[in-house]
Amino acid sequence: MSTLFVRTLREDPADAEVASHKLLVRGGYVRRVAPGIYSWLPLGLKVLARIERVIREEMDRAGSQEVHFPALLPREPYEATGRWEDYGPTLFKLRDRKDADYLLAPTHEEMFALLVKDLYSSYRDLPLSLYQIQTKYRDEARPRAGVIRGREFVMKDAYSFDIDEAGLDASYNAMREAYQRIFDRLGLPYVICSAVSGAMGGSRSEEFLFPCEIGEDTFVLSEGGYAANAEAVTTPPPAEADPSCVGEPFTVRTPGASTIEALVRDVNAAAPREDRPWRAQDTLKNVVVVAVQPDGAREVFVVGLPGDREVDLRRVEAALAPAEVDLAGPEDLAAYPELVPGYIGPQVLGPQSSRRDDRPRYLLDPRIARGSRWVTGANQADTHVVDLVYGRDFEADGTIEAAEIRDGDQAPDGSGPLRLARGVEIGHIFQLGRKYAQALGLTVLDRDGRSVVVTMGSYGIGVTRVLAALAEANHDDRGLAWPVGIAPADVHILATGRDDAVFDAAGRIARDAEAAGVDVLYDDRRKVSAGVKFADYELLGMPWGVVVGRGLAEGRVEIRNRRTGERTDVPVEQAPARLRSLIADE
Numbered sequence: 010m011s012t013l014f015v016r017t018l019r020e021d022p023a024d025a026e027v028a029s030h031k032l033l034v035r036g037g038y039v040r041r042v043a044p045g046i047y048s049w050l051p052l053g054l055k056v057l058a059r060i061e062r063v064i065r066e067e068m069d070r071a072g073s074q075e076v077h078f079p080a081l082l083p084r085e086p087y088e089a090t091g092r093w094e095d096y097g098p099t100l101f102k103l104r105d106r107k108d109a110d111y112l113l114a115p116t117h118e119e120m121f122a123l124l125v126k127d128l129y130s131s132y133r134d135l136p137l138s139l140y141q142i143q144t145k146y147r148d149e150a151r152p153r154a155g156v157i158r159g160r161e162f163v164m165k166d167a168y169s170f171d172i173d174e175a176g177l178d179a180s181y182n183a184m185r186e187a188y189q190r191i192f193d194r195l196g197l198p199y200v201i202c203s204a205v206s207g208a209m210g211g212s213r214s215e216e217f218l219f220p221c222e223i224g225e226d227t228f229v230l231s232e233g234g235y236a237a238n239a240e241a242v243t244t245p246p247p248a249e250a251d252p253s254c255v256g257e258p259f260t261v262r263t264p265g266a267s268t269i270e271a272l273v274r275d276v277n278a279a280a281p282r283e284d285r286p287w288r289a290q291d292t293l294k295n296v297v298v299v300a301v302q303p304d305g306a307r308e309v310f311v312v313g314l315p316g317d318r319e320v321d322l323r324r325v326e327a328a329l330a331p332a333e334v335d336l337a338g339p340e341d342l343a344a345y346p347e348l349v350p351g352y353i354g355p356q357v358l359g360p361q362s363s364r365r366d367d368r369p370r371y372l373l374d375p376r377i378a379r380g381s382r383w384v385t386g387a388n389q390a391d392t393h394v395v396d397l398v399y400g401r402d403f404e405a406d407g408t409i410e411a412a413e414i415r416d417g418d419q420a421p422d423g424s425g426p427l428r429l430a431r432g433v434e435i436g437h438i439f440q441l442g443r444k445y446a447q448a449l450g451l452t453v454l455d456r457d458g459r460s461v462v463v464t465m466g467s468y469g470i471g472v473t474r475v476l477a478a479l480a481e482a483n484h485d486d487r488g489l490a491w492p493v494g495i496a497p498a499d500v501h502i503l504a505t506g507r508d509d510a511v512f513d514a515a516g517r518i519a520r521d522a523e524a525a526g527v528d529v530l531y532d533d534r535r536k537v538s539a540g541v542k543f544a545d546y547e548l549l550g551m552p553w554g555v556v557v558g559r560g561l562a563e564g565r566v567e568i569r570n571r572r573t574g575e576r577t578d579v580p581v582e583q584a585p586a587r588l589r590s591l592i593a594d595e
């Protein structure tokens with residue numbers, strides 16, 4: 010500790026909200042350079058190397074071979090696949106002195122496909138799996154939580170190359186198993202979530218999520234084993250309703266009904282239903298949103314959904330990828346004076362409305378069944394319309410999964426009610442198919458000498474994000490508490506007091522433990538108080554501690570378990586062997 014390049018901090022950094030971010034900075038693992046950009050200090054690099062080692066071992070075991078690409082890449086391959094544009098403002102672009110365009114790679118599909126195209130030409134060369142552990146760049150809109158969402162970060166990315174679907178399935182499953190082994194070995198809890206909506210079918214895609222309150226991803230689980238990212242959950246369409254007994258629509262005055270509850274109350278008073286009272290889910294809420302394409306083109310459209318649910322913009326965005334989606338602002342609405350905020354109804358929307366060609370598209374959440382009757386806006390202030398029937402009185406341009414998923418909703422595969430949770434995406438496996446290979450001309454000759462396009466998979470792990478996730482999973486209010494194998498060292502030895510005897514004994518334990526294969530961090534600082542040493546021990550988070558101090562007079566030292574707080578006195582000469590066996594047991 011007297012020479013280690015580290016300065017621990019007692020105060021949380023001002024920009025840190027989550028525990029892992031605070032503790033990694035306070036413990037001197039990382040230092041911020043700019044938003045989402047961090048330097049790695051000795052302790053941080055040690056942990057990173059340990060995580061990378063587990064990843065390498067399991068990737069190698071799964072038959073993938075390590076390569077390494079540059080991060081600085083020319084524009085042309087990304088132009089060929091459309092990603093130069095499609096990646097939008099998240100792509101870091103730059104120019105060289107000759108005015109040629111370059112980018113800092115956000116992932117490397119193009120480069121792997123081109124390398125394989127360069128060197129391979131026959132079905133006999135396949136299957137092939139390649140990976141790298143490499144720095145990626147993304148100009149994230151909202152860098153967050155330290156290295157959890159950085160603009161520069163380390164990713165393990167792997168790519169598989171196969172001649173046919175069966176091959177791709179096998180490669181995909183091999184990676185899926187490798188990922189399970191990796192996260193099992195790291196001791197990081199995870200849930201494998203489907204990342205594509207069942208309706209899209211075809212290519213598989215799954216995310217490995219570390220369940221955690223601070224996560225940005227919402228996922229759902231059912232008792233029957235369904236697990237999906239909230240964006241991927243599809244809504245089974247409800248049965249068509251029979252509107253034959255529903256009378257013509259009519260308007261009611263609803264001044265001041267600015268909330269759904271107030272609207273339901275007013276409508277029940279003014280226009281009671283014959284069978285039961287109106288409920289919030291009988292109101293049709295129309296939300297104006299704007300989709301911004303990667304090239305900056307803006308499209309305003311209207312989403313209709315039951316009034317008891319919020320619109321989930323991430324689900325809308327997933328349906329409209331690669332566009333970014335937001336609620337429309339006043340400047341977007343200005344072009345459509347027929348849309349009266351708070352009173353928007355589908356009568357002026359949809360293909361039947363005979364409005365001009367540039368009318369906004371009208372998309373309905375699948376929960377809106379054909380033939381169902383609704384209370385909705387009448388497109389004039391303080392007025393709603395009752396008994397408006399979908400398919401009779403209004404139409405839509407299509408459907409979109411727009412409504413939030415809620416606890417208790419039914420799983421689309423019939424496996425029971427859903428439970429919502431939050432998580433951090435630590436890995437993603439994805440059957441790319443032939444899109445990239447097609448765009449880049451990656452073909453091989455098959456058995457019959459015919460040229461076929463190769464089918465690819467892509468598989469990512471956020472290495473630096475995994476480190477933060479491990480910190481998130483292994484800490485308490487005083488500091489980090491790493492598991493053995495991940496921690497920068499196995500044991501933190503504290504020499505407390507002023508006597509040379511203490512430092513002699515502590516130094517001997519450190520040397521003997523190292524000789525026995527134990528990684529040691531030895532706090533040999535002479536002028537530092539015991540209190541500061543204990544605080545550093547707790548902050549830095551080595552799994553085991555050895556306190557050499559008062560007990561030494563009786564020939565004893567104390568071994569502490571950082572994670573459980575358990576303390577045991579052992580004879581000083583037995584300490585190294587004891588440490589070795591405790592660590593071996595883990």
Ligand code: ATP
Binds near residue numbers: 162473
């Ligand atoms: P997210 O949805 O969190 O933005 P993504 O789906 O865009 O991630 P992928 O393209 O699937 O990310 O990248 C593979 C892995 O790289 C992710 O599963 C994640 O663990 C990691 N990763 C992605 N973006 C970042 C980032 N900005 N900082 C740190 N790790 C990241």
Ligand code: MG
Binds near residue numbers: 216
């Ligand atoms: Mg992903």
